[in-house]
Amino acid sequence: MTLLGIDNLNIRFGATQAVRGLSLEIAAGESLGLVGESGSGKSVTALAILRLLDAAAAVEGSIEFDGRDLLALGPEAMRQLRGREMAMIFQEPMTALNPVMPVGEQIAEAVRVHRRGLKRSEVRDKVLEAMHAVALPDAAERYGDYPHQFSGGQRQRILIAMAVANRPRLLIADEPTTALDVTVQAQILELLADLRQRFGLAMLFISHDLAVVSQVVDRVAVMRHGLLLEQAPRAAIFREPLHPYTRSLLGAVPTMRTDLDRPLAMVGSENAIAQISSDEATVPLREAAPGHWVRTSL
Numbered sequence: 403m404t405l406l407g408i409d410n411l412n413i414r415f416g417a418t419q420a421v422r423g424l425s426l427e428i429a430a431g432e433s434l435g436l437v438g439e440s441g442s443g444k445s446v447t448a449l450a451i452l453r454l455l456d457a458a459a460a461v462e463g464s465i466e467f468d469g470r471d472l473l474a475l476g477p478e479a480m481r482q483l484r485g486r487e488m489a490m491i492f493q494e495p496m497t498a499l500n501p502v503m504p505v506g507e508q509i510a511e512a513v514r515v516h517r518r519g520l521k522r523s524e525v526r527d528k529v530l531e532a533m534h535a536v537a538l539p540d541a542a543e544r545y546g547d548y549p550h551q552f553s554g555g556q557r558q559r560i561l562i563a564m565a566v567a568n569r570p571r572l573l574i575a576d577e578p579t580t581a582l583d584v585t586v587q588a589q590i591l592e593l594l595a596d597l598r599q600r601f602g603l604a605m606l607f608i609s610h611d612l613a614v615v616s617q618v619v620d621r622v623a624v625m626r627h628g629l630l631l632e633q634a635p636r637a638a639i640f641r642e643p644l645h646p647y648t649r650s651l652l653g654a655v656p657t658m659r660t661d662l663d664r665p666l667a668m669v670g671s672e673n674a675i676a677q678i679s680s681d682e683a684t685v686p687l688r689e690a691a692p693g694h695w696v697r698t699s700l
């Protein structure tokens with residue numbers, strides 16, 4: 403069953419075409435990785451889904467969540483959905499947290515917004531449950547601590563606790579580990595994989611780093627300059643990348659090279675890639691193998 407369906411999405415900021423004719427689907431419980439270099443339109447896509455883009459953005463196309471047309475929903479209906487049925491975590495945990503409010507209170511606020519009828523003690527139970535779910539140690543003792551009293555990895559866990567406290571069906575994670583060191587990054591990825599399993603959470607996992615994405619997703623979509631270039635099950639992206647740009651992203655993942663059963667095509671200079679991309683919008687996506695879509699005429 404399709405949980406999120408994006409169809410022919412276009413996002414413009416004046417003359418900048420940030421997203422061009424993007425179509426994507428995420429099934430219930432499925433995890434899709436959205437990969438591409440900086441500026442490819444990943445974050446604006448996430449913000450469009452949550453209807454958090456500023457008024458300067460012109461959005462066309464359709465975004466359906468569980469059969470509801472998000473672009474047609476009013477602000478109040480959208481507020482009901484956000485944080486309850488779909489939630490988001492961002493790259494920088496410190497800026498997303500309120501520095502002068504105890505973390506337990508911040509998670510409690512996320513719970514209360516959507517469950518006004520709950521008693522104080524019930525809210526507290528839900529907060530502690532969420533803190534346990536993200537493996538924050540000594541939840542009860544640390545309820546009243548402030549963000550600066552936690553490490554970067556723990557702060558990201560607190561944000562994830564806020565995001566999953568209401569058991570959303572879709573979690574959008576935009577570069578959730580980019581600000582963290584490698585060891586902590588691995589722990590957070592493990593946590594996200596674990597939450598997915600336990601809560602049957604669908605996920606849109608955004609990163610510029612294909613290696614990071616590959617650890618938590620079922621399928622990968624590769625974007626560049628607002629255009630979807632390739633989409634395939636995770637294994638196929640690594641075994642048989644068809645688009646030159648996907649191959650160049652894989653070139654930045656040295657450990658994966660040994661897994662490829664055929665040599666990587668030589669990727670030329672940045673100029674050569676830019677050349678390919680300028681004509682790309684006119685090339686339709688074609689299904690090269692079941693579930694493996696690529697925008698190339700080769």
Ligand SMILES: Nc1ncnc2c1ncn2[C@@H]1O[C@H](COP(=O)(O)OP(=O)(O)O)[C@@H](O)[C@H]1O
Pocket residue numbers: 415418420438439440441442443444445446447456458
């Ligand atoms: N508020 C905005 N106003 C104008 N242009 C924007 C705005 N937000 C994003 N853009 C432009 O949209 C494009 C895609 O940005 P973004 O989605 O943030 O890329 P990514 O997340 O893939 O790095 C970029 O060219 C960026 O400059």
Ligand SMILES: [Mg+2]
Pocket residue numbers: 444445446576
């Ligand atoms: Mg971004």
